[in-house]
Amino acid sequence: MSSVDPPSLADSRRTYVLVHGSWAGGWIWSRLGPLLEATGHEVHAPTLPGLAERGDDPRGAEIGLSTHIDDLLGYLERAGLERVTLVGHSYGGMVIAGVAGRAPERVSALVYLDAFAPEPGQSCFDLVPWLPDVFAELAGGGEIAQPLDPAVLGVDDAADADWLRAGSTPMPVRTHREPLPGPGRPEAMPVMYVRCLRFEAFAETAARFRALGLPVAELDSHHFAQVSRPAELADLLLAGVPARTESIA
Incomplete structure (x- = not known):
């Protein structure tokens, strides 16, 4: 379990916007x-759009990363949300990076939860070399990919796997x-990476954060720490994003 001493602002009221990853929805x-x-x-x-209770979106296969960035920006605007902490899981890291680049005034911090952390011009397929082949198989040559089995993502708990399926x-x-279109995350924006140790795909991403002096936390979890370690993940989020050169063991 990871632990840090909360900063002085830890007791102030925050707004968290939690952005799910592939094949999921707000339910996760x-x-x-x-x-x-x-x-x-x-x-x-x-x-x-295009997922869970929004799976009947008529745009179907035309839904892309830009669609999701635009949709989340619209959500923040309609709800009047500013200075939010954006938490992106897996593919959700692509979406929060795009939102932070487009509307930095609405974002106070970013948390990448075992997530893609792109630079402008990079896609998920660019960042994980084996992913295009996986999606091609899941889509059967089409443009809609069926869900990946949770076991492939390190989920070794039967109850968790059944719930995710x-x-x-x-x-x-x-x-x-x-x-990723447009600008990426502003360099000065506070950011933290949370790596799930039982899934190896994002080990290099976490190492890149460390090399840049950005804070990295580790949780003993499969890819879905919000499912297997919600209390420990909550502790990390409630403690706030640490200073740039601070690491979390």
């Missing part, structure tokens, strides 16, 4: 959200093929 945060809300913070867990829905391939 249901074990984490109440823990944050119980301490007096505001939590939003929107579902991106039950909620997962197909994903437009374009979301992972499309590169």
Whole structure:
């Protein structure tokens, strides 16, 4: 378990916007959200277009990364949310990076949870070399990828795996093929990476953060720490994003 001493602002009310990853929806945060809300913070867990309860979006296979960035920006604007802590899991890291670049005034900090952390012009397929082949198989040569089995993502708990399978829905391939448009995260924006140790795909991403002097936390979890370690993840989020050169063991 990771632990840090909360900074002086830890007791102030924050707004967390939790952004899910591939094949998921806002439902995936249901074990984490109440823990944050119980301490007096505001939590939003929107579902991106084309997934879960929004799976009937008529744009279908035309939904891409830009669609999701635009949709999340619209959500923040409609809800009047500013100075939010954006938490992106897996593919959600692509979305929060795009939002932070487009509307930095609405974002106070970014947390990448075992997530893609792109530079402008990079796609998910660029960042994980084996991913295009996986998506091609899951899509059967088409443009909609069926859900990846949770076991491939390190989920070794049968109950967690069954719960994830039950909620997962197909994903437009374009979301992972499309590169991050526009500017990326402003360099001065506070950022933290949380790596899940039982899934190796993002080990190099975490190492890159460390090399840049950015804070990195580690959780003994499969790829879905919000499912397997919600209390420990809540502790990390409630403590706030540490200083640039501070690491979290």
